[in-house]
Amino acid sequence: MTHNRRVLLALGMLPVLSFLAARPAAAGISRIYVTNSAGDTITVVDPVTNKVVQTITGIEVPHGVNFSKDGKQVFISNESESVLDVVDQKTGKIINKVPLSGHPNNIAVTKDGRDVMVCIASGQGALDVVDIASMKVIKTIPVKGPLHNVYVTPDGKYAVAGSVAGKRLTVVDISTMQPAWDLAFDGGVRPMTFDTNADGSTNRIFVQLSNLHGFAVVDFAKHVETSRVMLPKGNFGKEEWRMGTPSHGIGVAPDGKTLWVNSILANAVFEYSLPDLKLIAHADLPVVERPGKPASGAVPEWITFTPDNKTVYVSNSATRSMSAFDTQTLKKLAEIPVGEVPKRINTLVMP
Amino acid sequence: MNRWVGTLFVGYLVFAFHPATPRVNAQTPPAAPQSASAASSSAEPTLDYEFFKTRVEPVFLKKRATHARCYVCHEEANHALKLAKLPPGATTWTEEESKQNFDTVSQLVTPGDPLGSTLLRHPLAPEAGGDAFHSGGRQFASQNDPDWLTFAEWVKGQKAK
Numbered sequence: 001m002t003h004n005r006r007v008l009l010a011l012g013m014l015p016v017l018s019f020l021a022a023r024p025a026a027a028g029i030s031r032i033y034v035t036n037s038a039g040d041t042i043t044v045v046d047p048v049t050n051k052v053v054q055t056i057t058g059i060e061v062p063h064g065v066n067f068s069k070d071g072k073q074v075f076i077s078n079e080s081e082s083v084l085d086v087v088d089q090k091t092g093k094i095i096n097k098v099p100l101s102g103h104p105n106n107i108a109v110t111k112d113g114r115d116v117m118v119c120i121a122s123g124q125g126a127l128d129v130v131d132i133a134s135m136k137v138i139k140t141i142p143v144k145g146p147l148h149n150v151y152v153t154p155d156g157k158y159a160v161a162g163s164v165a166g167k168r169l170t171v172v173d174i175s176t177m178q179p180a181w182d183l184a185f186d187g188g189v190r191p192m193t194f195d196t197n198a199d200g201s202t203n204r205i206f207v208q209l210s211n212l213h214g215f216a217v218v219d220f221a222k223h224v225e226t227s228r229v230m231l232p233k234g235n236f237g238k239e240e241w242r243m244g245t246p247s248h249g250i251g252v253a254p255d256g257k258t259l260w261v262n263s264i265l266a267n268a269v270f271e272y273s274l275p276d277l278k279l280i281a282h283a284d285l286p287v288v289e290r291p292g293k294p295a296s297g298a299v300p301e302w303i304t305f306t307p308d309n310k311t312v313y314v315s316n317s318a319t320r321s322m323s324a325f326d327t328q329t330l331k332k333l334a335e336i337p338v339g340e341v342p343k344r345i346n347t348l349v350m351p
Numbered sequence: 352m353n354r355w356v357g358t359l360f361v362g363y364l365v366f367a368f369h370p371a372t373p374r375v376n377a378q379t380p381p382a383a384p385q386s387a388s389a390a391s392s393s394a395e396p397t398l399d400y401e402f403f404k405t406r407v408e409p410v411f412l413k414k415r416a417t418h419a420r421c422y423v424c425h426e427e428a429n430h431a432l433k434l435a436k437l438p439p440g441a442t443t444w445t446e447e448e449s450k451q452n453f454d455t456v457s458q459l460v461t462p463g464d465p466l467g468s469t470l471l472r473h474p475l476a477p478e479a480g481g482d483a484f485h486s487g488g489r490q491f492a493s494q495n496d497p498d499w500l501t502f503a504e505w506v507k508g509q510k511a512k
Contacts, residue, residue: 038488296483
């Protein structure tokens with residue numbers, strides 16, 4: 001090999017080397033998935049570059065997105081066909097469709113990676129359990145009201161599902177796949193998140209509710225609501241027809257030290273300390289410029305984080321974008337254009 | 352400058368003529384055909400059922416690139432625009448279902464005033480004069496979109512040929 005060729009080869013490798021060097025070595029490769037709920041695509045973003053690296057197509061009105069334990073399969077609830085689509089992570093192609101018992105909303109995967117829990121929002125509501133090995137619904141758990149969002153607690157012991165119409169959350173014991181307890185509210189149950197005790201068990205559920213510009217705090221052990229935290233006021237929401245859902249999207253950072261809450265009315269994401277729930281800071285979200293009218297809000301929908309805790313992502317349904325913020329400085333790192341009305345977002349961490 | 356004047360004028364029209372509650376002047380089917388002279392003498396255009404059935408309804412079922420179909424979110428939905436649910440395998444509505452849809456959709460328009468009509472304003476991109484947010488997205492990027500113009504023709508009283 002001539003000297004010139006060696007130089008050219010070395011130069012050619014530079015982008016590859018810098019790309020690899022920029023990755024957090026310990027965290028492994030991660031990807032941010034966002035479902036474009038008024039479209040037929042799911043956008044996949046590399047959090048290192050904040051660029052779109054894949055677009056999954058052919059899923060009309062996708063709702064929830066989650067992953068197999070080995071990261072090789074992506075599960076997406078498909079509202080137009082009432083199925084759970086199974087997508088090959090590498091190619092982005094649909095490889096299976098699992099018929100569900102009704103119209104699906106959000107999904108969660110059990111910590112052992114065996115099942116996908118699917119909210120059924122039609123009829124009386126239910127929680128479908130999809131066995132990943134057989135790709136079949138193996139159980140439909142009856143609940144009190146159509147279900148919207150479902151989560152698995154950080155210790156993996158429980159699934160917690162919320163009903164907007166039923167104004168109630170239901171806690172399901174994953175070891176028995178039976179409802180363990182439920183709790184009624186004065187408003188529809190929207191997104192939720194959890195903090196943990198020192199032993200990893202669930203301490204509190206933070207619950208967003210219809211018509212509440214804030215969140216309710218639920219003591220997990222006692223099964224009672226203990227307090228409510230109100231967000232700072234704002235002037236958005238009316239023009240966007242979202243006064244009934246003033247706050248949507250909530251998440252505890254991976255290190256468990258902070259709680260992040262979206263506000264549609266303030267057009268911002270707020271950061272609270274844990275466990276004391278003190279407001280620390282906020283970041284403004286983008287606006288929609290309208291000719292001859294005041295700018296309107298981004299209508300934030302969901303929150304996720306990079307596994308290294310450094311970046312928080314907010315999906316903005318009105319601006320067709322996802323905002324990336326540095327969690328330490330609250331500086332905006334990127335405004336990433338995605339698809340039509342982006343809502344649920346989730347982080348895939350490759351093992 | 353001209354763009355500003357146009358924008359202000361359109362804004363004035365919307366402000367001045369958009370009523371607090373929709374003015375419904377739906378031609379409830381089945382209706383006796385109106386004579387041309389009767390239609391033209393009317394101060395307010397009437398909504399034509401046949402035009403709705405043949406031109407407007409198909410837009411609700413049309414798949415637009417990168418967008419979900421209107422029907423997917425609006426069938427049997429908890430929205431003001433609640434379209435009749437199609438039986439499994441059906442690709443169009445029955446006469447009875449179309450009449451039901453006509454009644455529903457007529458509640459969302461102001462005859463003669465496209466931009467005063469929720470049906471046209473809500474799915475129109477906010478940057479193009481639409482509402483600030485539609486959970487079904489920017490179905491129409493501009494007021495020149497052919498399907499948006501079809502809606503506008505119907506609202507302005509266009510009859511089926």
